[in-house]
Amino acid sequence: MNDSATAAHLSAKDFTSDQEIRWCPGCGDYAIVKSVRKALAEIGTPTENVVFVSGIGCAARFPYYMATYGFHTIHGRAPAIATGVKLANPELDVWVVGGDGDMLSIGGNHTLHVLRRNVDLNILLFNNEIYGLTKGQYSPTSREGTLSPSTPMGSLDHPVMATSLALGAGARFVARSVDTDQKHMPKVLTRAHDHKGASFVEIFQNCIVYNDGAFSAFGEKKTAPDTQLHVEHGQPLIFGASGNKGIRVNRDILALEVVTVGENGITLDDVLVHDETNRTLAGWLARMEAPEFPVAIGVLYCDPTESYEAAVMRQIEEAKEKKPAKGLNSLLQSGHTWTVE
Amino acid sequence: MNDSATAAHLSAKDFTSDQEIRWCPGCGDYAIVKSVRKALAEIGTPTENVVFVSGIGCAARFPYYMATYGFHTIHGRAPAIATGVKLANPELDVWVVGGDGDMLSIGGNHTLHVLRRNVDLNILLFNNEIYGLTKGQYSPTSREGTLSPSTPMGSLDHPVMATSLALGAGARFVARSVDTDQKHMPKVLTRAHDHKGASFVEIFQNCIVYNDGAFSAFGEKKTAPDTQLHVEHGQPLIFGASGNKGIRVNRDILALEVVTVGENGITLDDVLVHDETNRTLAGWLARMEAPEFPVAIGVLYCDPTESYEAAVMRQIEEAKEKKPAKGLNSLLQSGHTWTVE
Amino acid sequence: MKSRPLRDFESARHFFRLSMESCVSSDGNAAVKLAEVEREEIDAVVVRFAGDSGDGIQLTGGRFAETTAIAGQDLETFPDFPAEIRAPIGTTYGVSAFQINFGSGAILTSGDAPDVLVALNPAALIVNIEEIKPGGLIIVDSGSFSAKNLQKAGYKANPLEDGSLEKYRIFPIDISRLTLEAVSGAEVSKRDGLRCKNMWTLGLISWMYDRGLTRTTDWLDGKFGKSIPNVAKANIAALKAGHAFGETAEMPDGVRGFTIQPAEFEPGVYCTVTGTEATSWGLVTGAQLAGLKITMCSYPITPASGVLHVLARLKSYDVTTFQAEDEIAAVCAAIGASYAGALGVTSSSGPGIALKTEAIGLAIATELPLIIVNTQRAGPSTGMPTKTEQSDLYLSVYGRNADAPLVVLAAHSSADSFDVAIEAVRLATKYMTPVVILSDTYIANAAEPWRVPDADHFEPFKVEFRTHSTGFQPFMRDSETLARPWVKPGTRGLEHRIGGLERAYGSGNVSYDGENHQRMTDVRFRKIERIADDIPLQAMESGADSGQLVVLGWGSTYGPISSAVGHLRADGKTVSHIHLRYINPMPKNLGELLARFDKVLVPEMNMGQLTTMVRDRFMIEAQGLHKVTGKPFRISEIEDGIRASLEK
Amino acid sequence: MKSRPLRDFESARHFFRLSMESCVSSDGNAAVKLAEVEREEIDAVVVRFAGDSGDGIQLTGGRFAETTAIAGQDLETFPDFPAEIRAPIGTTYGVSAFQINFGSGAILTSGDAPDVLVALNPAALIVNIEEIKPGGLIIVDSGSFSAKNLQKAGYKANPLEDGSLEKYRIFPIDISRLTLEAVSGAEVSKRDGLRCKNMWTLGLISWMYDRGLTRTTDWLDGKFGKSIPNVAKANIAALKAGHAFGETAEMPDGVRGFTIQPAEFEPGVYCTVTGTEATSWGLVTGAQLAGLKITMCSYPITPASGVLHVLARLKSYDVTTFQAEDEIAAVCAAIGASYAGALGVTSSSGPGIALKTEAIGLAIATELPLIIVNTQRAGPSTGMPTKTEQSDLYLSVYGRNADAPLVVLAAHSSADSFDVAIEAVRLATKYMTPVVILSDTYIANAAEPWRVPDADHFEPFKVEFRTHSTGFQPFMRDSETLARPWVKPGTRGLEHRIGGLERAYGSGNVSYDGENHQRMTDVRFRKIERIADDIPLQAMESGADSGQLVVLGWGSTYGPISSAVGHLRADGKTVSHIHLRYINPMPKNLGELLARFDKVLVPEMNMGQLTTMVRDRFMIEAQGLHKVTGKPFRISEIEDGIRASLEK
Numbered sequence A, B: 001m002n003d004s005a006t007a008a009h010l011s012a013k014d015f016t017s018d019q020e021i022r023w024c025p026g027c028g029d030y031a032i033v034k035s036v037r038k039a040l041a042e043i044g045t046p047t048e049n050v051v052f053v054s055g056i057g058c059a060a061r062f063p064y065y066m067a068t069y070g071f072h073t074i075h076g077r078a079p080a081i082a083t084g085v086k087l088a089n090p091e092l093d094v095w096v097v098g099g100d101g102d103m104l105s106i107g108g109n110h111t112l113h114v115l116r117r118n119v120d121l122n123i124l125l126f127n128n129e130i131y132g133l134t135k136g137q138y139s140p141t142s143r144e145g146t147l148s149p150s151t152p153m154g155s156l157d158h159p160v161m162a163t164s165l166a167l168g169a170g171a172r173f174v175a176r177s178v179d180t181d182q183k184h185m186p187k188v189l190t191r192a193h194d195h196k197g198a199s200f201v202e203i204f205q206n207c208i209v210y211n212d213g214a215f216s217a218f219g220e221k222k223t224a225p226d227t228q229l230h231v232e233h234g235q236p237l238i239f240g241a242s243g244n245k246g247i248r249v250n251r252d253i254l255a256l257e258v259v260t261v262g263e264n265g266i267t268l269d270d271v272l273v274h275d276e277t278n279r280t281l282a283g284w285l286a287r288m289e290a291p292e293f294p295v296a297i298g299v300l301y302c303d304p305t306e307s308y309e310a311a312v313m314r315q316i317e318e319a320k321e322k323k324p325a326k327g328l329n330s331l332l333q334s335g336h337t338w339t340v341e
Numbered sequence C, D: 001m002k003s004r005p006l007r008d009f010e011s012a013r014h015f016f017r018l019s020m021e022s023c024v025s026s027d028g029n030a031a032v033k034l035a036e037v038e039r040e041e042i043d044a045v046v047v048r049f050a051g052d053s054g055d056g057i058q059l060t061g062g063r064f065a066e067t068t069a070i071a072g073q074d075l076e077t078f079p080d081f082p083a084e085i086r087a088p089i090g091t092t093y094g095v096s097a098f099q100i101n102f103g104s105g106a107i108l109t110s111g112d113a114p115d116v117l118v119a120l121n122p123a124a125l126i127v128n129i130e131e132i133k134p135g136g137l138i139i140v141d142s143g144s145f146s147a148k149n150l151q152k153a154g155y156k157a158n159p160l161e162d163g164s165l166e167k168y169r170i171f172p173i174d175i176s177r178l179t180l181e182a183v184s185g186a187e188v189s190k191r192d193g194l195r196c197k198n199m200w201t202l203g204l205i206s207w208m209y210d211r212g213l214t215r216t217t218d219w220l221d222g223k224f225g226k227s228i229p230n231v232a233k234a235n236i237a238a239l240k241a242g243h244a245f246g247e248t249a250e251m252p253d254g255v256r257g258f259t260i261q262p263a264e265f266e267p268g269v270y271c272t273v274t275g276t277e278a279t280s281w282g283l284v285t286g287a288q289l290a291g292l293k294i295t296m297c298s299y300p301i302t303p304a305s306g307v308l309h310v311l312a313r314l315k316s317y318d319v320t321t322f323q324a325e326d327e328i329a330a331v332c333a334a335i336g337a338s339y340a341g342a343l344g345v346t347s348s349s350g351p352g353i354a355l356k357t358e359a360i361g362l363a364i365a366t367e368l369p370l371i372i373v374n375t376q377r378a379g380p381s382t383g384m385p386t387k388t389e390q391s392d393l394y395l396s397v398y399g400r401n402a403d404a405p406l407v408v409l410a411a412h413s414s415a416d417s418f419d420v421a422i423e424a425v426r427l428a429t430k431y432m433t434p435v436v437i438l439s440d441t442y443i444a445n446a447a448e449p450w451r452v453p454d455a456d457h458f459e460p461f462k463v464e465f466r467t468h469s470t471g472f473q474p475f476m477r478d479s480e481t482l483a484r485p486w487v488k489p490g491t492r493g494l495e496h497r498i499g500g501l502e503r504a505y506g507s508g509n510v511s512y513d514g515e516n517h518q519r520m521t522d523v524r525f526r527k528i529e530r531i532a533d534d535i536p537l538q539a540m541e542s543g544a545d546s547g548q549l550v551v552l553g554w555g556s557t558y559g560p561i562s563s564a565v566g567h568l569r570a571d572g573k574t575v576s577h578i579h580l581r582y583i584n585p586m587p588k589n590l591g592e593l594l595a596r597f598d599k600v601l602v603p604e605m606n607m608g609q610l611t612t613m614v615r616d617r618f619m620i621e622a623q624g625l626h627k628v629t630g631k632p633f634r635i636s637e638i639e640d641g642i643r644a645s646l647e648k
């Protein structure tokens, strides 16, 4: 549906609706909407062929701010509704937006099955590790011990790791970005769009009101070089302000570890090269946590296969070829009929 | 609650209710109920302290056949209901039983969250890769291409791997068994019981009516030695009728491979030793599929931590210590009060 | 001519699962000759086949129904499966039954008490005997009355011997042995041989009711002839042996051959049809009349799964089916499909419909078309999944958070489901609203003859998607229908956002304005109310349009009510019958019509749900007649109810 | 003495979030002296504070309410939050408001049109002005009326200058500047200084209504004194400055200090309480009276989350709270808890309650106690999450698959929620049934004074778990209550299985028997119906028990209906008022009572849901008065409705 004539002329503004944004001043969502508009302008699908589907939550207000088609649905169900959109019209570019509560708590099952089925949706999880819209209760991604109105003595559940879960569910495209990173995010979004099948993108998003600084361990501009690892297919897993830290496999314990190139005889050759088609590596990267590790950002995993709705359409075409419909009368008379005269 | 006086006397019969079993003749569920009764007799928790909670499906009929407390609930919700049971009375031994539809399709979200929270439940997934009770539609574990009433041209979704998903969700105990293996299953069940926290056991179960032979690639007695890998903590991953096949890591592609000890210079030392606390290894084992690999049976992963309801109770005790309740009147007058005289 | 009213052929009716070319009935005629001498002519008869789930009872019944239909008689069937997939052999809960009522007059129910019971084992006898007409004929396979089977069925003594069945005419035949003898020529195992018992029985019953065998032998040949010829041979041998037994064996008193005249059907092409099939075909027809593709999203549940199964085979008719991970995902995907411009359809039964309610609210709020098929079963909760009930009326009409009106239609029979499905599509797309179709276990599974309509004569109601952008507002309404425009994403210049937060009248932008909410709530009500102007006025099903008592029914009580009212009217009672298809909104004249009667009696397979609605809406003191046993009303139960009401 | 009826103190009432020792009011007295000279005495007044969400309006209102309560006046508050968490500054949708009605007579609503509006910015003015009484006093922060803010609010011209506010008495004060001046001594940034505007305002209003400041200064000291002493200092300075302004500045015409006599309260300990708090405390009290622990399982949703938050802090009172992954898990965990012998409680609002319906059916089928708190909000679908409505009555009474009766109670005010919660626990445990408690956004958030009851006087209703095994059957019933026994797993010898498939009467074993299903369905109905014998007969709220017109209300319409009926009765109209707590089953005498009136008027914040029930059950032509604007009825709207009905 990429109409190149118009594509050349699309700008972020073309994707900006007339609705005033209603997020809190300083919310990380502002930066995300900006990146998404920018990415869409670059991707160039005409606005009428783009649909944003969301659940409920602060994040889920997203569609209102895009000058595309949009459906702000109910809490947790966006992946299911988007599946229906895609089944009815596989030509549309369908984006799903939701928060950690929306997509991993009430909507966990739909997220899981949409990934497993590999429906061609671009799924953006705005993870602020909190329920924003309902005023700050802890969420499935909140750290243990989170103080919130429903957990005044601290939360007790172990948080779910979104990308780890996605890999476990069988996702074929898993990526990460950070709200503050306006340069990086559009690239990841473009990759997500280009991947035919379910693309799962976790975006760390700061909720300034209820969970300010949740990602300060790695999300701050100045410490980012030392705390984030930008992964790129075929490139060594190198990070650090001086570019000399790397990730390698400790083969004894079958796990990753941080090394410093140039120390203890470590050379660049010891550093693991990113292979985004390797599930094991993706799993390891997904589970690297600050402060012990840098947080992996970028496309952790990408291993395409036929998307669900494409297979569905293929099967329908096959059916039509093998047993073409011969009109309603033929359908209605396809049983054991007899005639009364 | 293990009452050792009675424990010594418990037999499988003590766990057998007076209800006639209503599964199809030849159904794999018969063997499972037998193993469970046997395991419970060995575990020795008195019948009154054992509760079976199930959803809906053929598998979910299970509680009726156990002379313990039992709750046959609604489709997909057994993990949630069992969580409530355990929160209200952590002393009970709570077992959750369900089919692949029950626990991975409609109930997928509850399964995921109960594993993440690590509620001390023994979760038995009877995976027959089909919807039995509703007459044979494909399920989330059915192989691609499954012909069923709802997929007359073959199913198109990629199946979910139950143990892989459980690991992704953060499960701390993941095991596998096969319905036909009466020797092995009670051992796995006992381990599951002993693990404090959520124990997830996938049991391959043959549905003789709608999916007969689904596991024949590895589930048949005579070929089992060559097609199953019984894993045991601290033991090398060796299998095969002649006990000379092993599993090792291919460090180039970060994946497992099958080797033959004694061939090509391979010795026992090359074979990986099972470490049930290693998540990566568990993930690899979970994903080994026939015929390329043997199917891993036994405790794939076990890495205990405090269970959810234990933490909840601990927090309540803390609250009671810090701010003991001083009776209802004190509660009712705990706000800003004033007196009218 | 018959005294009972002719069936109303205006309502479309119809078929069977296996495909077969249309043909003129010829099969029955051959048999007529043989029996001419001594056959007794009867008007109608009710036969129930019963046996173990493994005995092939449903197949036997289905085959017999087909030959009956082709012999030109009217009929209605009632398959009654056990809840267990395959219960252990010989148990009472493993008994499967199939009842057929057929005759030369209009047949509207599957019959009250069977005249004939065929019981292939003791369990089948003990489970069914209570319902057989006193004096009825009981054919039993005496060969299955072993001590073990008797015990499994719960018999202390052999009922064939202890005189406990005195009320009935018992005809014990060692069907097991006779079948094994018959199949001895075919090379089959004993087990496979015994499996032909049902064919032997079918042969005997075919003889009794004057049917030829060709159609069934052809069918057996077609089905097994190539792949397992010995099985085909065995089955055919058994079938013929049963038939021959009828012709040659000495029959006990009162057992003889019967003839039944063909019923008077209007000319046309016919087939027999279940509610499941008719609903599915109606949806496809409706979608084609609307010019839409169907996206049908569902999750299996008894007894609703059938619609998913039938539609899954109709891919060539622009039908996409999607088995979702649960009912919520199913309804949501259907809503997404409607949003994208297809006809979103979802289906389930009570527990699954309950799960869909939140999402249905979204479809109401965003005013998208959506078809929800509810095949009702007995509840609450899991209840009795294979048993029928009409107890989801409240759920359909009232079961959502907040003020959330939608359209509710009820099918009154298997064949009627076809028309109702088309009407549901018409209303959903014209008024941009969810529509609930109420069916039930009985309708879903029962088969009846249907005159296949000519699709070329259907009035199309093509959907006009909005495409021009001038003055476009997503919640601006058509002044007549009050429907908002339907826009396909992909349409240039009409990009817009909708959602479940209250929307401003016109623009659809999020609005928390109080007056706007009042206005939107009002217009959502009026839109649905106004549909009353677009549906037929309520007609009388039978009887005068005023008088002493009217029976108001809905759904599958149609058969028993029609018959009961017919009988009582023949008896001189002044009773009328109204049958409601439009539950919400109700036809405009309904209140006025009901008010013309002294009494309104509402038989329902629930505790009084329509009764509530009628009392509320029309302030008419409607009285309920409730039955919740998982089984349809008997005609006699309705008759008794009417009589009691008349006498009060 | 006042002409309006004294508040009915029989219903328990009560408090606030922050803990504070009980004390006798002394605070107000200090101020009285200062104002003695020129204060005007008034009976009651309605004040609305409005400003940006960041302006601390809710805090201001809360503090003012507390001092009002302590000054001994009756009051009712209505906080009105924006839907957005923190909307951009100056926008109309970011306006937060807090209304308080207080006086020396009984105060039953938060007031119709405010007498006084305090608007801290142009947006607050434009959003609220329409509702202010003509001639009302408008105090505005003129310092915030910058061109930018005027534009954000949508003003073309400055309303303070263009004469558009002629109808009102405008009192512009540059509160921004005065506040900054006041805080100059405390070392705070300009931003933090401006944040004290609300305290300045509170000071002024405190002066107007004769309040001392000590309690608030103490509170500020306690809250910020240690951690951020400069902030405490600034706030206190602003507060005092506002107060001093009142005393010293020249006031425009008609602006002066007022005194209000304390209301007549029965002696006792009092606190103010919101519905959220009262509900939570009532549940804890009920559980303790029943001798049970609470397991409260919920999922956050506006406006229902509060109950979870309050209970999460009451762990010492044997309360376990569990934030589940969704509403279905929440209700299921609550059911599991009840099964295990605790009191299972769940709570939500419309969309979440809709999701719970399938599971509630399981609790009905297995006959387990369960409390479901539904804090209603405007719908359908997501609707207007922060706005009030009473539109889940249908959902509560009818919203489940199949015939599935349960108990429905409605709280009529914040304080009443306490009694209703206790009663819910009593009925749920005595009858082994789910009970729905209907509250709404208004009740949940509004605060009113409550005489704290003495818990020692409560009648306990201790649950007797079944422990002896002789003759035990899980579905054998108590002959009086028809309740089945409640057994705690862990009880030796009583091991048994229950489930959602239909259960045999007595044994509870799975049964597909038709007669059994009828019997069980009947008994489920009778059990609930019979509760009518165990609840009080319906009493008149006011007026004669027969006559021309009765207003039948339920839930939070209590305040406006009581007031409206009071006014009209004072006016000589013969109008009565009945307020329903028991929605299902209804009190036994209700039908008879209603029938004694010529007309029954049912005001509801929905499209007529109780109206439907009353018409159906009693064949009484009840007329609805509907309002769905997300806001409570005004007294005048009910008065108009009554008048119109009387004249018809």
Ligand SMILES: Cc1ncc(C[n+]2csc(CCOP(=O)(O)OP(=O)(O)O)c2C)c(N)n1
Pocket: A056, A057, A058, A059, A060, A074, A075, A098, A099, A100, A101, A102, A103, A126, A128, A130, A131, A132, A133, A134, A139, D299, D300, D301, D302, D327, D351, D352, D355, D382
């Ligand atoms: C069925 C239902 N349950 C609950 C809610 C209340 N609710 C709205 S948003 C939300 C969670 C918000 O958290 P998240 O999804 O992380 O989004 P965020 O606001 O943090 O962006 C909840 C619980 C609802 N609207 N509907």
Ligand SMILES: Cc1ncc(C[n+]2csc(CCOP(=O)(O)OP(=O)(O)O)c2C)c(N)n1
Pocket: B056, B057, B058, B059, B060, B074, B075, B098, B099, B100, B101, B102, B103, B126, B128, B130, B131, B132, B133, B134, B139, C299, C300, C301, C302, C327, C351, C352, C355, C382
């Ligand atoms: C809410 C709801 N949806 C659907 C059903 C129908 N249903 C019953 S069991 C089942 C699936 C059975 O499959 P599985 O869980 O794998 O169990 P099995 O029968 O194979 O043991 C379904 C869809 C139901 N009872 N309730």
Ligand code: SF4
Pocket: A022, A023, A024, A026, A027, A028, A029, A058, A059, A128, A132, A133, A206, A207, A208, A209, A210, D085, D086
């Ligand atoms: S509450 Fe948090 S997530 Fe929501 S808009 Fe405000 S800052 Fe953003």
Ligand code: SF4
Pocket: B022, B023, B024, B026, B027, B028, B029, B058, B059, B128, B132, B133, B206, B207, B208, B209, B210, C085, C086
């Ligand atoms: S249908 Fe399959 S799973 Fe169910 S009882 Fe029969 S064999 Fe077992």
Ligand SMILES: [Mg+2]
Pocket: A057, A099, A100, A101, A126, A127, A128, A129, A130, A131, A132, A139
């Ligand atoms: Mg969040």
Ligand SMILES: [Mg+2]
Pocket: B057, B099, B100, B101, B126, B127, B128, B129, B130, B131, B132, B139
């Ligand atoms: Mg299964």
